[in-house]
Amino acid sequence: DIVMTQSPDSLAVSLGERATINCKSSQSVLYNSDNRHYLGWYQQKPGQPPKLLIYWASNRESGVPDRFSGSGSGTDFTLTISSLQAEDVAVYYCQQYYKSPFTFGPGTKVDIK
Amino acid sequence: EVQLLESGGGLVQPGGSLRLSCAASGFTFSDYAMSWVRQAPGKGLDWVSVINNSGGSTYYADSVKGRFTISRDTSKNMLYLQMNGLRAEDTALYYCSRGRTSSSYSTVDYWGQGTLVTVSS
Numbered sequence: 001d002i003v004m005t006q007s008p009d010s011l012a013v014s015l016g017e018r019a020t021i022n023c024k025s026s027q028s029v030l031y032n033s034d035n036r037h038y039l040g041w042y043q044q045k046p047g048q049p050p051k052l053l054i055y056w057a058s059n060r061e062s063g064v065p066d067r068f069s070g071s072g073s074g075t076d077f078t079l080t081i082s083s084l085q086a087e088d089v090a091v092y093y094c095q096q097y098y099k100s101p102f103t104f105g106p107g108t109k110v111d112i113k
Numbered sequence: 114e115v116q117l118l119e120s121g122g123g124l125v126q127p128g129g130s131l132r133l134s135c136a137a138s139g140f141t142f143s144d145y146a147m148s149w150v151r152q153a154p155g156k157g158l159d160w161v162s163v164i165n166n167s168g169g170s171t172y173y174a175d176s177v178k179g180r181f182t183i184s185r186d187t188s189k190n191m192l193y194l195q196m197n198g199l200r201a202e203d204t205a206l207y208y209c210s211r212g213r214t215s216s217s218y219s220t221v222d223y224w225g226q227g228t229l230v231t232v233s234s
Binding site: 001038040042044049050051052055061091093095097098100101102103104105106107 | 225
């Protein structure tokens with residue numbers, strides 16, 4: 001199975017500052033046939049289901065604010081919130097969908113400093 | 114508007130069975146893969162199973178393989194998860210979710226509110 005790890009476990013960032021979350025897969029999630037990384041990012045606020053933010057590692061889902069961006073390649077990926085807003089307080093998960101089982105990372109909790 | 118409404122959760126004894134259902138609306142059900150993802154109380158997301166748009170391809174987490182069966186009924190716009198041999202560690206909120214594409218190899222773009230399954234004697 002592909003193991004997903006995330007760092008840090010939690011972080012506190014001042015309003016308007018940048019938040020960076022890292023995700024690492026135990027093997028590459030690049031599918032050579034279409035040159036896409038099968039990696040997604042989700043945001044989950046308390047008491048709510050998750051919300052898709054990013055797919056194919058760097059494609060922003062429709063309606064997601066452009067302060068959210070995804071980057072990375074191979075086995076190392078990053079979710080960046082360029083200017084943290086109060087409504088961004090949540091837990092963020094990465095997920096690989098390259099190979100079953102389609103595992104999630106353990107999550108990173110983002111709070112306001 | 115895409116809507117996913119789960120039902121069928123509840124309290125069940127270890128070794129028992131439950132069948133979860135998910136009623137889908139607001140989109141062409143046969144065009145999308147569907148998944149089940151669960152979340153134990155206070156824990157992270159745990160992928161359970163996926164079925165492609167046609168129902169011809171299914172995948173399972175190792176922890177549920179051989180015990181759970183995912184299926185879909187396109188005529189009724191329904192997704193199901195038959196859960197047998199339930200264990201205490203299956204206790205979780207079970208989310209029905211829609212894939213972004215028809216393929217099983219897809220992220221999830223819509224989620225239901227979940228149905229709670231509690232396995233306890």
